[in-house]
Amino acid sequence: MDINSNNKAIKLKVMDQLVQGHEMTTKVQQLLSQHGSASLSPAKDLVEKILGFINDTISTLDSFEPSSPSALVTTIEGSQNASCDNDGKLEDSGDSQKRLGPVKGKRGCYKRKKKSETWTVESTILEDTFSWRKYGQKQILNAKFPRSYFRCTHKYTQGCKATKQVQKLESEPRLFSITYIGNHTCNTNEVTPIIKPCIHHDVILMDSEELKSPSLTTSMKEEEENHHHGSSTESDMQLVWQEMLVFEEEHHPHHEAVYGCGGTSASINGFDSADLWSWQQYSV
DNA sequence: ACAATTTGACCAGG
């Protein structure tokens, strides 16, 4: 237990340092992109490679769990479809369609994943090596742009549970907030199997009441614009991470990439590099 | 003809 928590602390620390490195590199990339001169393109390539390496390192680190690695994930997957377990097809036997006649199918029951690994990225680029199928679009309250819902193409053929949500940012319409939910379990023989396109993945646990002060959870929930907590010392980051372990990032109104790790959120300005999967453009 | 997207209804959680 003690050793385990110690290892976790070390892991967090290393992760934090990598995040900072990524952050700085991203800023460099941003600066480079502001200058259109062609002479800088080698530098841009280099920066992109560096980001790739950092992501890779983070993925490696991420897959290294000090101990009891699958505890969280197992919990998550085990409680995914609480509502109904008939393989997604169930006819609800009766009054499921109360509103309208024209609904002939059985829409009664579907899985709603409540807990899964999520991580959010803001980027202008919507492409990667996985194939996705759009399955919905919603107008979100207080949001100018609709949110689009994608699932893995192999959801039914291979049971891949990966989904993502894409939404334009109001503040920066060129940027998309992309939320990845769940890992790909499909066997597409394309490149590396599980690469997380961003820094941290985030496990949203609903029933983690033993963690830390619950007031933080609520304080973060409202839609805000101007509180940028700029004054967190790096040395305290480890603490901050633990403190923020309760946070569920839901939205992030400005042009910042929000990465969550166990509910932690670190913001990175102008994350602009391509993520590793290919998204299909949707137009509003 | 098949595959992907669009769109509105349905459903669960808060």
Added chain:
DNA sequence: CCTGGTCAAATTGT
């Protein structure tokens, strides 16, 4: 009851 997430029929694209 409202909102966000999912389903599936209809439509569009390849």
